[in-house]
Amino acid sequence: MTIAVGVIETQTFPAVLAAADAMLKAGNVTLVKYDRSESGRQFVAVRGLVAEVTRAMTAGERAANACPGTAEVTTYITIPNPQENVEAVLPIEFTPESEPYRVL
Template sequence: MAIAVGVIETQTFPAVLAAADAMVKAARVTLVKYDRSESGRQFVAVRGLVAEVKRAMEAGLAAADACPGAAEVTTHIIIPNPEENIEAVLPIEFTPQSEPFWV
């Protein structure tokens, strides 16, 4: 079973909130990380099956772009089946907080 990771970075918190909400509603994915990145930008990461992450990312990008104001998506990526070393180093692993929501 190939588990992917999808990440969306936006300029504003409302946009990343809208993206996260749309992502978990549109597909069977687990939100594993939210944080601030450089220059106050916000990012959200989801994990799930590759097809589910692709569907979630489409919904998340549409929701973030639909936010009023300067809700600009700065970048996004889907990585299918990331290597074990990447999961150990970067903040994309399932955490105790995300485990109850793992789908």
């Protein structure tokens, strides 16, 4: 099983909220991180199997871009099978404690 990380960054909180909601509903993924970047933009990260993260990312991007106003996806990325040193440094906090919150 190849695990992936998906991250969506948006301009506004409502857009990132819509993205997170759509991502969790669209794929069997775990929400592992939400935060603000230094520029004030919002981002959300999910983990799961590559196919599930890909499906979730598509839904999240559409939902964020559909928010009214100036909300838009600034950037997004899916990283299949991230290396252990990437997981140790970057904020993709997938832990055994976060696993029970994955939507099945």
